[in-house]
Amino acid sequence: MRTYGKKYTAAAKSREIGAAHEAGKAIALVKSMAFAKFDETVEVAVRLGVDPRHADQVVRGTVVLPEGTGKTMRVLVIATGAKIQEAQEAGADFVGTEFLAKIKDGWLDFDVMIATPDQMGQIGALGRVLGPRGLMPNPKAGTVTFDVAKAVKESKGGKIEFRVDKGGNVHAPIGKVSFDAAALERNFAAFMDQIVRSKPSAAKGVYVRNVAISSSMGPGVTIDTNPYR
16 A cells, blocks of 8 residues: 655645646645655646557657746757857757767766767667667657757757657656746646647547646646646
8 A cells, every 4th residue: 555754645635636627726736735845846747548559649749848947958969060069059068979989988967969860870879878868869859950059949948858658648847846836837838738739640539638737746636638628
């Protein structure tokens, strides 16, 4: 039987189990129930009516959160020539192909890797290192591109990637508890809008089945799904 700590149990008393709230009220509840000493991340979990075992029902995409994620992203750009200066001017933290050798030696002090398409041949050899950590550049995520300036600015400005798991669920961070409620609500709206836009044509029946929001350590709050059906 699962047990919870005293602080979690006390916080959970503030919510009504089984009740579905509109987004604004749910966010306010999550903020009020956060009890950790650190600035907790606010996370959204969405259960979708898809079967990820079928390739035509995989839900995957990216969204730029208008208020950012609250996390400082360290961006590495693998490029050559004029693209090096372009990436540096856009604010990339690390730029150049010499970092590939460092990665082979175990260096992984970055959060996002962006690469120009002509460099993917070299990066492919690092798939076993980058893949499991979610660091492999991907065209669908916009991290394999010649427009490195745009990719860097988006990554620095609050771009997140999401993908449905084997159970048909999508999890994503939308900010920090320290954000004001209006900022979190704008980020949540942008995320849910992209989830709805990403509905596969092969998906049948109810697409957005359940939505819950919580802080890293706090209890979840159910959100009314009617606006997303």
